[in-house]
Amino acid sequence: MQARFDSILSSLDDCRKVLLAVSGGVDSMVMAKLFLNSESHIPFEIAHCNFHLRGEASDSDEALVMDWCSRSGVPFLKKDFATCEYAAEHGVSLEMAARTLRYEWFDELCRTRGYSFVAVAHNANDNVETFLLNLLRGTGIKGLTGMKAVSAVPVPGSGTRLVRPLLGFSRGEILEYAVKSGVIWHEDHTNADTTFKRNCIRNEILPLFSRLNPSFLETISADMSRLSREQEAADRQFVSEAASVLxxxxxxxxxxxxxxxxxxxxxxxxxxxxxxxxxxxxxxxxxxxxxxxxxxxxxxxxxxxxxxxxxxxxxxxxxxxxASRTRDRSGVEVRKEGEYSVAGIRFSVTLREWKEGMPLRNTPGMLVFDSSALSFPFSVRLWENGDWLCPLGLRNSSGGRGRKKISDLFVDLGYSLPEKEVAPVVEPSGKGNAPGHVAALLWERIDDSFKVTEKTASVVVIERRP
Known part of the structure; x- marks a missing residue:
């Protein structure tokens, strides 16, 4: 097994240093052992995620991996995650929360510490389980092609590469190596719970497949490889071209x-x-x-x-x-110049002397207010039903300032539902401000009463930051 593993490592392009994702289970502990004994001598470090989902068992896994690293002279990196809180805030399952958190951390480590790859311990059985899960829930060719030996880390915009050096090994081979080599690992007791679909496939369906065809892993793996080639041909000939248009x-x-x-x-x-x-x-x-x-x-x-x-x-x-997040709609109080953030939207607030001829709006991400009208402190928050303003130049039937709901402005501006969800407004302070009256919809419209006039001496500039 070591020779086959070393052959896989030698086939990797530009492999200078690798980050190993090690949980404490048999697959990842075997992967760590194989890296340690490899004749390729590729430098590696261990990353361990503690998701705090299994109480003392999670801490025990961490202790196991940390002890192995200490005895083996391998650098150990670990991070604690508030997984339940993340799942609730982002409206996703615990499984998806853990997946997102770990890969975002791995991507960050690769960018800051110079790893060529992140190595994960998926094996041939995992690949077939994923194939069957996708088949059950309904999928296309892509869902039937299985995991790739080398792919991109599933983080939007990431250039980090993911390698699966155990993908060609069965779970039986890995267990046999672990026993013979004296590898110590922890068994997750939840793996026996067949109410989970993957565990049901692993513990009940795959043994049946093995009775029907002892070589079913190789057979299905070959099918996935053929489907992968067909998908790649379709992508080149039609999908990629259509996507560029659509x-x-x-x-x-x-x-x-x-x-x-x-x-x-x-x-x-x-x-x-x-x-x-x-x-x-x-x-x-x-x-x-x-x-x-x-x-x-x-x-x-x-x-x-x-x-x-x-x-x-x-x-x-x-x-x-x-997916939707639970947004903090309380906003932020702006008491002075500086950098602020609301719902992940960063912006700066500056106070400037006003001179005639200065532009009112230099960029689409900038709004300028008369500082005597919009004085510190004021608030920036996400919009709410009932918010309104008097847009510049809009008049009512009596010739006074015309009022417009922010929700109606969204229609005029063609805002999509996701854009509406995170649209920030400026709320002035003061007892005289009418309920729902906002100074601006950032960075689109300003209320008439906060505009720059010939009497303006200084201005408040609110500018969006990347």
């Missing part, structure tokens, strides 16, 4: 699909599924969405869900964004 992601968006163009494409439902499949959307969900696209009538404001993303219909587009 999709232009912006900002927090992962994908924006032009529904009108999609409607006129050959086999739009299949194409929609291929575009959305990487974001975890199942075939039934894509079918429902495609039916909506093909119908006449109301289109905007419909939401379709996957585990970690939402597909939101807006205007003539379908926008894919991360």
């Amino acid at each position: 999709s232009v992601p912006v900002g927090e968006e992962r994908l924006r699909i032009d529904a009108e163009r999609l409607r006129n494409m050959p086999d739009p439902e299949w194409l929609l599924f291929r575009l959305l499949e990487p974001y975890g959307f199942t075939s039934p969900v894509c079918s429902d969405l495609c039916s909506l696209i093909g119908r006449q009538g109301t289109f905007s404001g419909k939401v379709f869900h996957s585990e970690a993303f939402r597909a939101v219909t807006s205007g003539t587009s379908v926008i894919v964004v991360p």
